[in-house]
Each structure stands twice: as structure tokens, then as C-alpha cells.
Amino acid sequence: MWHPNILKTIGNTPIVKLNRLTKDMACTVLVKLESFNPGGSVKDRIGYAMVEAAEASGQLKPGGVIVEATSGNTGTGIVQAARLKGYRCIFTATEKVSKEKRDLLTAYGADLVICPKDVDPEDPQSYYSTAERIAAETPGAVYLNQYYNEANVQAHYQTTGPEIWEQTEGQVTHFFATASTGGTISGSAMYLKEQNAEIQVIGVDCYGSSYFTYFHEGIIVPDEIYANQIEGAGKEYLAGNMHMDLLNDYTRASDQDAMKMARRLVKEEGIFAGQSSGLVLSGALQWLEHHPQEIRPDSVIVVLLPDSGMKYISKTYNDDWMREHNLI
Ligand SMILES: Cc1ncc(COP(=O)(O)O)c(C=O)c1O
Structure with missing residues (x-):
């Protein structure tokens, strides 16, 4: 089988x-x-689920761009689904993320933006604010936002x-x-x-x-x-x-x-x-x-x-x- x-x-x-x-x-x-899991973490479950939910809701269209703030693992889960479905991925992460996780994301073909780690979530430089800004500025982009996305809890x-x-x-x-x-x-x-x-x-x-x-x-x-x-x-x-x-x-x-x-x-x-x-x-x-x-x-x-x-x-x-x- x-x-x-x-x-x-x-x-x-x-x-x-x-x-x-x-x-x-x-x-x-x-x-x-x-x-x-194939991407090496629990986050494969939600990466796949959030991509499918964004497609089902019509937010994510063919050729679209996926943006996410990640400590590395969710990005891996998302990008492995995105590769098969033909979406570009732009991820933001903090400088705390290990070299192994960064290299893994680029191996899958994601674009990675590293942000400072010691800033408030509302700070324009934070990895959350940066993801929001990139999503707003990029045509066809969807910010999946695992912190609020209901497909996350649902997957588990x-x-x-x-x-x-x-x-x-x-x-x-x-x-x-x-x-x-x-x-x-x-x-x-x-x-x-x-x-x-x-x-x-x-x-x-x-x-x-x-x-x-x-x-x-x-x-x-x-x-x-x-x-x-x-x-x-x-x-x-x-x-x-x-x-x-x-x-x-x-x-x-x-x-x-x-x-x-x-x-x-x-x-x-x-x-x-x-x-x-x-x-x-x-x-x-x-x-x-x-x-x-x-x-x-x-x-x-x-x-x-x-x-x-x-x-x-x-x-x-x-x-x-x-x-x-x-x-x-
Ligand atoms: C290594 C690792 N452990 C634990 C968690 C926490 O899982 P959850 O976001 O489902 O609460 C995460 C989430 O990013 C993670 O990457």
C-alpha cells in the first residue's frame, strides 16, 4: 500500500x-x-489543515501567496502543503529560531524574514506585525495566523x-x-x-x-x-x-x-x-x-x-x- x-x-x-x-x-x-510527521513536527497537522481551510473559504486562490509568523515548525507544515499545491510562501520568524529550522524552510523553498526577538507583539518590527504588513502589501497573499485560525484547533x-x-x-x-x-x-x-x-x-x-x-x-x-x-x-x-x-x-x-x-x-x-x-x-x-x-x-x-x-x-x-x- x-x-x-x-x-x-x-x-x-x-x-x-x-x-x-x-x-x-x-x-x-x-x-x-x-x-x-513528514515535516518532523506536530505542526504538519495544522499547516495542511490551514491551507485547505483557506482554499475552501476562497481566500487562497490558485497561484496565491501564503504568509505566516512561525517559530519554524508551522512554516514547515505549511510549505510542504504549499509545494504540492503551487503556492509561494513568505514566513517571518524571530532570531531565536535554530539554524536547522531556518535551513529546513529554505530547503522547502520558502522565503524567510528574520525579525528581532525582544520586541512587543504590537511593535512594527515584531514577527507578527511584519507578517501582517507583508500580507497587506503582497497581491494575492493570505496571512494564515495560526494564533487565531480555527482550523488549528479543529485539526487537533x-x-x-x-x-x-x-x-x-x-x-x-x-x-x-x-x-x-x-x-x-x-x-x-x-x-x-x-x-x-x-x-x-x-x-x-x-x-x-x-x-x-x-x-x-x-x-x-x-x-x-x-x-x-x-x-x-x-x-x-x-x-x-x-x-x-x-x-x-x-x-x-x-x-x-x-x-x-x-x-x-x-x-x-x-x-x-x-x-x-x-x-x-x-x-x-x-x-x-x-x-x-x-x-x-x-x-x-x-x-x-x-x-x-x-x-x-x-x-x-x-x-x-x-x-x-x-x-x-
Ligand atoms: C516545538 C514546538 N512545541 C510546541 C508548540 C506549541 O504548540 P501549539 O501552538 O499547538 O500550542 C509549538 C508551536 O509552534 C512548537 O513549534
Whole structure:
């Protein structure tokens, strides 16, 4: 059996049990490996879905141009769909994005505009404002805006959530994800809670992001917002696709914990995952440590790992970079 094209290989990513990292825990901890998508991340799901939605709505016409603000992975998801469908892509990203991710986008043939990382979202130089401006100035251009695009949450409601439910045969009790647009956690939570309202959905934030405090206190504290080292996780404002009401708890972990966990994961379990994967897994294991009553023989914990370590060879897996940033 063959697939008619690469886009049809998106999704149905494997779920794998952790053994060594969790050897003292009397429950089952599973990781969902989104690096198995053809563009190497969870964002292939929404890239394809947002392009198809823009076509269906008539916004994106043959020969059109797709513009998006991305930390790299959404761009890869979009451009792989755009290549097959004949659209040009212009992406904006911040200078925080790894060389691997930038090179990947240009390998697919996208045009990339790099913007400063330490500016407010409303600043004309920010990668959001720059994407909006390019879309307004370019004839036939559509700004997909993953932070507000409903096809983002829908893609996870229709694919990620059902996969987790079916792959665990309905036994999942806890679901952990990190959030930026909020699409992964919101869409998956929406589906899982429809199947079983008892499933606990827990977000893992990074320091420098607004989500942890927003969940617990309902406010954004400007002094807490800064550019950390973890690509793709967290947000400085509440994205439209972040449905906090679907979450049961929010925890957070440090850059250092995230990078260390990613490095342990490959050494102890042979799973080569990215920075935000280290973040969500370290946050999940710490949360479980603080909630021992949740660790039962019938607890089935699913942690979604968004991408692969291949995208951070020059960072998390490079001792010089880790030392330069005081991470080891
Ligand atoms: C590596 C990585 N992890 C996590 C996320 C967060 O996923 P979501 O935008 O669905 O909340 C992203 C999104 O850009 C990402 O690229």
C-alpha cells in the first residue's frame, strides 16, 4: 500500500511507553512522538489543515501567496502543503529560531524574514506585525495566523485527540502538552473530554511566558514576559486558540530542566526529541511527583512531544551552546 502524496502521511504518530525514566513510578507514562510527521513536527497537522481551510473559504486562490509568523515548525507544515499545491510562501520568524529550522524552510523553498526577538507583539518590527504588513502589501497573499485560525484547533480535535483516545483504547487518564497557539492542547482536550470528562488535561509552560500566571490568576504580568531559550513553547499574550477553560491545571518548568530532560530522554530511552518536548516531559514528571495521589496502577499518562532533536543539534545537543547559555 502506498500513499498518494506526502501530505497523506501526516498524523497517526506512534505512542511509546517510557521505561527507564519512569522506573519508580507505579503508573504508565506514554509519549506521543510528533517527530514522526513528514515535516518532523506536530505542526504538519495544522499547516495542511490551514491551507485547505483557506482554499475552501476562497481566500487562497490558485497561484496565491501564503504568509505566516512561525517559530519554524508551522512554516514547515505549511510549505510542504504549499509545494504540492503551487503556492509561494513568505514566513517571518524571530532570531531565536535554530539554524536547522531556518535551513529546513529554505530547503522547502520558502522565503524567510528574520525579525528581532525582544520586541512587543504590537511593535512594527515584531514577527507578527511584519507578517501582517507583508500580507497587506503582497497581491494575492493570505496571512494564515495560526494564533487565531480555527482550523488549528479543529485539526487537533479531528486527529490528535482521536488518535490518543484510540491508541490508548480509551484508557488515557491524564494528558500533558505545552502550548503556544494553544491549538494542540485545546483541540485534543476538547475531543478527549467529550469521550471522558474525567480526563485531566495539564498544560506545561516555560518561564518568560504568560500562560501559567494567566491560568492561575487570570492576569498577564508584563514583568514575567521575556524571550527564553525554548523554541515554540509559551506566549506573551493569550492566543485566540488557547482555551484555558478546557484545562485542569497548568504547571511550568525552567529552560534548564527542559534541556536536561531532552538530553536524558535520548540517553535513557533512545528518543531524540526537541526542546519543548524536554519542557513538557520535565513539567509532567515534576507535576506527578507533587501529585502522588494521581499515580495509580490504572493511570495512563500521555505526554505529547512536539518535535525532534534533529531541529536543535546546534543548540540543546551542543555542549558549547549549552554552556554559553548557562544551561549546563
Ligand atoms: C516545538 C514546538 N512545541 C510546541 C508548540 C506549541 O504548540 P501549539 O501552538 O499547538 O500550542 C509549538 C508551536 O509552534 C512548537 O513549534
